[in-house]
Amino acid sequence: MNQVVETILNHRSVRNFKNQALDREQIEVIVKSAQAASTSSFIQAYSIIGVTDQNKKDKLAEIAGNQAYVAANGHFFVFCADLHRHKVIAELEGTDLDDSIESTEKFMVALIDAALAAQNAAVAAESMGLGICYIGGIRNDLEAVKEVLKTPDHVIPLFGMAVGYPDQETDLKPRLPLEHVYMENEYQQDRALFEKQLDDYNAVTSQYYRERTGGKREDTWTGQMAKMLGRKSRMYMKGFVEKQNLNKK
Amino acid sequence: MNQVVETILNHRSVRNFKNQALDREQIEVIVKSAQAASTSSFIQAYSIIGVTDQNKKDKLAEIAGNQAYVAANGHFFVFCADLHRHKVIAELEGTDLDDSIESTEKFMVALIDAALAAQNAAVAAESMGLGICYIGGIRNDLEAVKEVLKTPDHVIPLFGMAVGYPDQETDLKPRLPLEHVYMENEYQQDRALFEKQLDDYNAVTSQYYRERTGGKREDTWTGQMAKMLGRKSRMYMKGFVEKQNLNKK
Numbered sequence: 292m293n294q295v296v297e298t299i300l301n302h303r304s305v306r307n308f309k310n311q312a313l314d315r316e317q318i319e320v321i322v323k324s325a326q327a328a329s330t331s332s333f334i335q336a337y338s339i340i341g342v343t344d345q346n347k348k349d350k351l352a353e354i355a356g357n358q359a360y361v362a363a364n365g366h367f368f369v370f371c372a373d374l375h376r377h378k379v380i381a382e383l384e385g386t387d388l389d390d391s392i393e394s395t396e397k398f399m400v401a402l403i404d405a406a407l408a409a410q411n412a413a414v415a416a417e418s419m420g421l422g423i424c425y426i427g428g429i430r431n432d433l434e435a436v437k438e439v440l441k442t443p444d445h446v447i448p449l450f451g452m453a454v455g456y457p458d459q460e461t462d463l464k465p466r467l468p469l470e471h472v473y474m475e476n477e478y479q480q481d482r483a484l485f486e487k488q489l490d491d492y493n494a495v496t497s498q499y500y501r502e503r504t505g506g507k508r509e510d511t512w513t514g515q516m517a518k519m520l521g522r523k524s525r526m527y528m529k530g531f532v533e534k535q536n537l538n539k540k
Numbered sequence: 541m542n543q544v545v546e547t548i549l550n551h552r553s554v555r556n557f558k559n560q561a562l563d564r565e566q567i568e569v570i571v572k573s574a575q576a577a578s579t580s581s582f583i584q585a586y587s588i589i590g591v592t593d594q595n596k597k598d599k600l601a602e603i604a605g606n607q608a609y610v611a612a613n614g615h616f617f618v619f620c621a622d623l624h625r626h627k628v629i630a631e632l633e634g635t636d637l638d639d640s641i642e643s644t645e646k647f648m649v650a651l652i653d654a655a656l657a658a659q660n661a662a663v664a665a666e667s668m669g670l671g672i673c674y675i676g677g678i679r680n681d682l683e684a685v686k687e688v689l690k691t692p693d694h695v696i697p698l699f700g701m702a703v704g705y706p707d708q709e710t711d712l713k714p715r716l717p718l719e720h721v722y723m724e725n726e727y728q729q730d731r732a733l734f735e736k737q738l739d740d741y742n743a744v745t746s747q748y749y750r751e752r753t754g755g756k757r758e759d760t761w762t763g764q765m766a767k768m769l770g771r772k773s774r775m776y777m778k779g780f781v782e783k784q785n786l787n788k789k
């Protein structure tokens with residue numbers, strides 16, 4: 292196994308960081324790595340905001356549900372889907388691109404572009420001995436995030452990424468069985484097998500939690516998912532996204 | 541610079557592959573790498589379909605606008621946003637999760653999850669000396685793709701990824717200036733500077749095309765973007781996604 296694959300397979304989220312800021316060179320390597328990702332038709336439909344102002348970090352931590360590691364880390368990035376740049380281009384080039392920019396297709400493109408960039412950033416950071424944690428919690432209140440980061444229309448802050456020197460050891464979390472996630476030639480049509488794979492995975496996740504909690508927890512994955520999805524969350528998102536003039540057409 | 545960052549920064553899309561299939565071990569390393577990516581609240585809302593059936597590959601190549609490298613490569617992956625698994629879980633756990641599953645928020649989560657996984661796959665493949673190319677072209681006609689891959693409701697095939705042994709040398713494509721994509725503490729408010737950065741980048745891209753085409757092309761990036769976005773494309777996407785019972789609420 293080469294060093295790159297080793298880095299990738301060794302990923303675990305880190306939520307406790309030493310009190311040591313990343314230096315400018317580290318930040319630039321991470322951002323350049325993000326930018327090196329593929330981008331749909333060269334559109335580069337994302338922006339990255341590094342948050343160093345402690346007041347802003349504290350506010351984002353509060354929005355994310357009081358996650359301390361949003362405020363305390365080596366550097367905090369926010370990855371945004373961004374078609375504002377292209378709206379400006381429409382003005383500069385004297386053309387109307389609203390139908391494209393406001394389409395669900397381009398909303399998807401911007402999300403995918405931003406996520407590809409972010410994952411490159413994550414892998415690059417981890418390869419430098421840093422730990423990372425994605426922070427979807429900022430989506431609890433994007434109106435508030437928009438205010439903190441002063442993002443214009445056509446921009447959706449998608450998630451944060453806390454990066455820093457790890458101050459904890461965390462375990463690898465077992466993923467769904469490979470044969471459940473990876474299929475060949477067509478989506479799996481055999482419902483009984485599909486359910487058996489979920490059952491098998493439930494046994495794996497129960498065991499994982501049992502071992503980590505001395506038997507106190509033994510969640511199944513399907514149970515966790517039912518509970519998590521049962522709490523309707525962020526149902527304002529459709530309205531918010533449309534208000535930014537995205538995902539409308 | 542470490543080997544991981546070097547691999548990431550060295551990315552360029554490869555569109556000509558030797559006639560040599562990936563072996564099972566390579567495919568598994570790529571899929572496991574994909575699965576090692578972070579996933580929002582452990583939701584794992586994606587699936588990967590490997591296409592080896594030549595008829596299916598030919599059909600996908602046609603859908604993607606007759607891109608030969610969709611049919612001719614070492615392996616062809618399709619990455620799908622997938623909440624079908626969670627719809628099944630709702631049935632197994634005897635609970636109604638439709639509001640969550642059909643929300644724009646969870647649509648975004650599934651897209652991001654799938655893209656993070658895909659980028660890990662891309663980096664892993666490249667680290668093994670393989671080349672890759674993302675194929676957004678399958679989104680030209682997702683009804684047809686759905687038929688080829690027999691994907692159920694709550695699943696959106698997002699993009700393909702052609703992987704294989706490179707049979708060409710390609711150049712690195714210059715990205716937007718780092719300081720245009722990466723901002724600190726707030727989104728850039730200075731419109732004049734914003735436009736200047738686009739101008740500077742236009743000079744870089746013109747130069748890039750001039751050198752590659754012996755002066756025949758000298759596209760600016762903003763010109764390319766205006767042209768590309770001026771052709772409205774895939775405007776059926778909103779309806780298609782909603783028909784799969786996603787992005788509705």
